[in-house]
Structure formats: C-alpha cells, structure tokens
Amino acid sequence: MQILSDRQSMVTLLAKIQDYRKRSLHLQQALRKNPSSWGRYQSEFNQELNGVFRDLMVYVQTMESKGKAVNVERLKLLFVEKLRKYFIHGDYVAHSLKKPRGYAGDYQIIDAIYQNNPRTVGYDRLFDNYFQMSAVSIAVRNRKDDFKKIILNVAANKKGPIRVLNLASGPAREIHEALKSPVLKDRDIFFDCVEQDQGAIDFAKCLIDDPERTRFIKQNVSRIALKANIESTMKDRYDLIYSTGLFDYLDYRLSLRLIRNLKRLLKPDGVLAISDVRDRFTNPSIFFMEWVGDWNLLYRDDDTFRGIFMDAGFDEQNLISLYEQQGLFQYVIASDAPTQATKPLDRIQLHDRDVIEAFQGSGRSIFQII
Numbered sequence: 564m565q566i567l568s569d570r571q572s573m574v575t576l577l578a579k580i581q582d583y584r585k586r587s588l589h590l591q592q593a594l595r596k597n598p599s600s601w602g603r604y605q606s607e608f609n610q611e612l613n614g615v616f617r618d619l620m621v622y623v624q625t626m627e628s629k630g631k632a633v634n635v636e637r638l639k640l641l642f643v644e645k646l647r648k649y650f651i652h653g654d655y656v657a658h659s660l661k662k663p664r665g666y667a668g669d670y671q672i673i674d675a676i677y678q679n680n681p682r683t684v685g686y687d688r689l690f691d692n693y694f695q696m697s698a699v700s701i702a703v704r705n706r707k708d709d710f711k712k713i714i715l716n717v718a719a720n721k722k723g724p725i726r727v728l729n730l731a732s733g734p735a736r737e738i739h740e741a742l743k744s745p746v747l748k749d750r751d752i753f754f755d756c757v758e759q760d761q762g763a764i765d766f767a768k769c770l771i772d773d774p775e776r777t778r779f780i781k782q783n784v785s786r787i788a789l790k791a792n793i794e795s796t797m798k799d800r801y802d803l804i805y806s807t808g809l810f811d812y813l814d815y816r817l818s819l820r821l822i823r824n825l826k827r828l829l830k831p832d833g834v835l836a837i838s839d840v841r842d843r844f845t846n847p848s849i850f851f852m853e854w855v856g857d858w859n860l861l862y863r864d865d866d867t868f869r870g871i872f873m874d875a876g877f878d879e880q881n882l883i884s885l886y887e888q889q890g891l892f893q894y895v896i897a898s899d900a901p902t903q904a905t906k907p908l909d910r911i912q913l914h915d916r917d918v919i920e921a922f923q924g925s926g927r928s929i930f931q932i933i
C-alpha cells in the first residue's frame with residue numbers, strides 16, 4: 564500500500580513534467596514566430612514552472628521524512644539524465660551549468676543577478692526572467708542591499724578612520740554603491756577585499772575605480788582560516804569584517820576556523836557580519852538551482868550557524884541574528900563587546916529609515932534587538 568502511494572506520487576510528478584514539456588513545445592513554436600512577445604506568456608509560464616518545482620519539493624520532503632532518500636537519489640538521476648534538458652534555456656541557466664570560471668556562483672552570474680537586465684528574446688527570455696525573479700535571485704539582491712547598509716551604518720556610528728575587510732568580494736558591488744553614498748563622503752574609510760578569482764578582482768577594480776580606498780588581495784580564504792598565528796601575518800585590525808555568498812559553500816570545520824581567526828582580526832569594538840543560507844526547504848528555488856543549474860550550496864539551520872560563532876569563541880549574548888527580507892538568508896552580527904555590537908544598529912533606528920526598512924522582514928526585528 565505504502566509502496567503504491569510512493570510510486571503514485573512519483574508518477575504524478577512525472578506527468579506534471581510531461582505536461583510542462585507539451586506546453587513548452589507550443590510556447591517555443593509561438594515565440595519562434597514572434598520572439599518579442601514573451602511578455603504575453605511570462606505569468607502563465609512562471610506558474611507552470613513554479614508548479615513543477617513545488618511538487619518536486621513536496622516529493623523530496625515526503626520521501627526524506629519517510630527515510631526514503633534513495634527514492635530521491637533515483638529521481639534526481641532520472642531528472643539529470645533525461646529531463647533536465649527540457650529546462651536548459653536562456654543565458655543564466657546555461658552559465659550556471661557550464662561554470663565558465665570553474666565553480667558555481669562566480670562574480671559574473673552574481674553581478675548579472677544584481678544588474679537584473681536580461682537581454683534574450685523568445686523562449687530563452689521566459690527562462691531568463693524566471694531565473695531573475697526566482698526567490699533566490701531576489702534574495703541575492705536583497706543581501707547586497709542589506710550589507711551596503713551595514714557598511715554605511717557602521718561608518719555612521721564611528722568617528723575617525725574605518726577599516727573594513729570583505730572576504731570573497733566577487734564583484735564588490737555593495738562597496739561600489741556604498742562609496743557613492745553621502746555617508747562616506749569625506750570619510751577616511753578603507754576596504755581590503757580578499758578574493759580567489761583574478762577575473763573578479765579585475766572586474767571589481769574597474770567597477771569601483773577608487774584605488775585610494777580599496778585594496779584587492781588575491782588569496783584563498785582557507786589560507787586565512789588555516790593560519791596558526793593569524794595576528795602575526797595579518798597586521799591590520801578591522802572595524803567591520805563581512806562576507807556574503809562564501810559560507811554557503813564552506814563546511815563546519817573551515818567555517819569554524821575562519822570565524823575563529825577573523826575574531827582575532829577585529830578591533831576591540833569591531834563587528835563581524837556573515838551571511839549564510841538557511842535550511843534547504845526555506846529556499847523555494849532549490850530544485851531549479853540544484854537539479855537544473857547544478858548550483859549546490861551547504862544549507863544550515865539558524866542554530867547550527869549561530870553555534871559556529873559560539874564554538875569559535877563568541878559569547879551567545881554578543882550575537883545578533885538578522886534575516887534577509889524573504890527569510891532565505893540569515894546574517895549573524897558578532898562582536899566581543901555587546902554594547903558596541905548593537906551601537907551601530909542603535910543609530911539605524913534613529914537616523915536611517917532605509918536600514919530600518921531593510922531589517923523589517925527579519926525574524927528578530929531591529930526594534931526588539933535594541
């Protein structure tokens with residue numbers, strides 16, 4: 564009885580994908596004749612694709628809750644080998660799968676998400692729009708805005724020179740935008756950006772074009788994580804150390820060692836702000852990302868992520884958890900001095916409506932924190 568019902572849900576899911584295929588052939592035909600008319604079909608297309616990936620998530624959740632992960636593995640194999648090809652359209656999915664820089668989540672795709680400016684037409688455009696409007700792409704844009712605001716608020720609350728360390732800086736678009744803000748005009752602020760990919764460094768240097776206030780260091784962050792005596796190799800101390808889109812790929816051991824060493828590079832009142840993806844099923848785009856785009860992340864629940872900071876030596880009462888507006892990403896803000904950690908946020912409430920809005924979607928609102 565049980566076996567039949569599992570099989571039934573698999574059959575229903577495959578039938579849904581079959582329906583999508585049939586519909587997609589019609590759409591492709593119509594859009595070949597009139598490639599600019601994609602807008603007429605976008606909403607219906609989104610609903611169809613959302614339906615497929617929602618049902619896929621329900622199937623996986625159900626199987627995993629029954630301890631039948633093997634069924635999920637079998638389905639994934641079938642999907643990747645036989646069905647994925649029907650979902651590979653548009654520039655972004657192709658880039659994600661091809662990984663031209665050798666790894667997922669490179670600066671080109673991240674900055675394409677920031678720019679949100681698809682240029683394809685026809686059936687490809689339906690996919691490119693779908694990619695840009697997927698929950699995870701929206702979350703990536705929100706995260707960039709949230710961290711820009713964190714930079715501005717740390718700066719607004721400090722007197723004198725400010726030194727910032729950004730790990731895995733990618734396109735560094737939040738720095739580009741922050742430096743244009745009146746908050747940083749005439750401020751003595753300096754950014755050190757650590758990044759492994761020379762292409763990302765070249766791109767960010769060109770985008771920011773401010774060598775007096777930025778320095779790019781080509782390095783793998785694991786070298787910072789694994790250094791036994793980090794204080795002696797890295798002499799600078801920072802008011803703010805932050806990282807977005809890096810810990811999503813780091814396992815517990817490397818995350819722990821990195822956070823432990825970053826703690827040592829903070830000024831006494833410095834703040835460490837790290838973003839991480841939350842548990843898998845909070846991401847509605849997960850199967851589009853993983854099974855179609857082969858873009859895999861390490862998902863962590865909130866307590867596990869906070870636990871890494873505590874294991875690294877931070878006191879729990881000096882940790883603040885904030886959330887990206889849709890709840891896809893979590894941010895931990897850590898400091899060695901609780902009053903100093905919350906001080907930048909204190910000023911947010913008083914002086915910066917933008918930042919209040921940025922954190923309004925968070926599980927623990929800024930008004931509760933202070």
Ligand SMILES: C[S@@+](CC[C@H](N)C(=O)[O-])C[C@H]1O[C@@H](n2cnc3c(N)ncnc32)[C@H](O)[C@@H]1O
Pocket residue numbers: 668669670673707730731732733734735736757758759760763782783784785806807808809
């Ligand atoms: C998803 S992007 C995020 C970029 C940027 N932080 C942002 O949020 O816009 C990840 C970036 O991290 C870099 N990266 C990944 N692993 C790294 C490592 N071990 N050391 C240094 N950089 C790394 C990649 O080259 C890429 O530019």
